[in-house]
Amino acid sequence: MAPAPSQPPVSASPDGLPQHIPHWIGGEAVESVTGRSFPVADPVTNTPYAQAAAGDEKDVERAVLAAQHAFPAWAKLGNRERATILNRIADAIESRHEKLAQFESYDSGLPITQARGQARRAAENFRYFADVIVALHEEAFRVGESQLNYVVRTPVGVAGLITPWNTPFMLESWKLAPALASGCPLVLKPAEWTPLSASLWPDILTEAGVPDGVVNIVHGIGEEAGQALVDHPDVPLISFTGSTTTGRHIVRSTADQLKTVSMELGGKSPVVIFADADIEAALDSVVFGVFSLNGERCTAGSRVLVERSLYEKFAARLAERADRVKVGPPSDPATEVGALVHPEHYARVLDFVETGRKEARLVAGGTRPAHLPEGNYLQPTVFIDVDRTARIFQEEIFGPVVAVAPFDDEAEAIDLANATPYGLAAYIWTNDLKRGHRVAHAVESGMVWINSHNVRDLRTPFGGVKASGLGREGGAHSIDFYTESKIVHVAMGDVHTPRFGGPA
DSSP: OOOOOOOOOOOOOOTTOOSEEOEEETTEEEOOTTOOEEEEEOTTTOOEEEEEEOOOHHHHHHHHHHHHHHHHHHHHSOHHHHHHHHHHHHHHHHHTHHHHHHHHHHHHOOOHHHHHHHHHHHHHHHHHHHHHHHHOOOOEEEETTTEEEEEEEEEOSOEEEEOOSSSHHHHHHHHHHHHHHHTOOEEEEOOTTOOTGGGGHHHHHHHHTOOTTSEEEOOOOIIIIIHHHHHOTTOOEEEEESOHHHHHHHHHHHTTTTOEEEEEOOOOOEEEEOTTSOHHHHHHHHHHHHHGGGGOOTTOOOEEEEEHHHHHHHHHHHHHHHHHSOBOOTTOTTOSBOOOSOHHHHHHHHHHHHHHHHHSEEEEOOSOOTTOOSSSOOOOEEEESOOTTSHHHHSOOOSSEEEEEEESSHHHHHHHHTOSSEESEEEEEOSOHHHHHHHHHHSOOSEEEESOOOOOOTTSOBOOEETTEESOBSTHHHHHHHEEEEEEEEEOSOOOOOOOSOOO
16 A cells, blocks of 8 residues: 655644734733724634734824824933843844744744744844944034034934735834834834734833833724824824835825825846856845745845846756745745745735736746645746736736746846836846946846845845835935934024115
């Protein structure tokens, strides 16, 4: 008798998994004013494991009032004192690194080995902005002996932070850290599909000594809680990371109040590979860049453009590597691609795969792995000979799906790289560094990596052009967003002003 096929491990429930996730307002766990909640499911079984409080405008109002009450004392706190608290937040995050990784993996479908890196990155965000706010100087300008002009920074006010469901905790930290460093209290609206790791913030913030009301968390559906935060007249700042469609809606919603917005939106980033490139390094980068984080990455290199003399060989090797990527339960340390976050998103990605079958040639993946009959799983998928007008070339899929196309020369490579509405990231592989710089300058994107995969430098501006966003965050750019700069002009001597209206 043939042995029974081995069963994949299930997605293990982490210890301490809450059955209910409340809001956090004014330093207290509170329920929604309406008493409503919504179910939260894990992407392996799509079975609800908890209920989260469903916020609306009444809950946002409570959170904004708490933030306003905390604002004066937090804003007056010295930069060094705020930096000390930020470093304590980092310590508290690191002390919970394994629990955070398990929560994140269970809730989002992210492979556990990749989720473990998120705690370190989240902690580093707080340590970095603690350093920034202490080292940041305010400018002064002397005009000879007659005048001194100097800049004063002040926190803008209550910040509204709306975060996405891919690597949710780390991306929450990316916004929380600079807002707190700048002296802004805030209201955070986590993504409704992945609220679990956000439930760790109250204990972390309390342990670090963050005053009550400085950080407030309102869970809920985007159209309700998120919209209420965007619309609130006492929230002058909105920082959003998510889809371009939602970003456009937020910008329209904030126009009448002239709010300051930062929008990190979608991407369809090109990887341009010339024939003289280090092919092994480029191949490793492509596979990791589009398939890690389950392909649910805004900066994924999801369009691979290869010089024609290398095209067939590279496409074949990419397909071979995609077939070997291990898809499995997020809790399995061997898993490289886990379960996509939610059935709605999974259906959307599968719809793109079906469209791609009609538009191009499928050479890898495109189906559920046979050993995973349930859950939101997709074998990494490679389409080749993709025309520039194809939907899978033009639209963000946000899953483990890559489109590959050839080019004949540098000019065509640049043309194809720029042939989408997006402009977030780009990757260029060539051993001709003069060409690398030329192409980097010509590609329409906010960020470019030459002979490198997506290595993040927190000092540098992060953001895109075209449909990929508005504004920049990262380093001093983040502090610029959360603060107002006031220029003070001081006369240092006698003032010689033209005299109007004096005696004839």
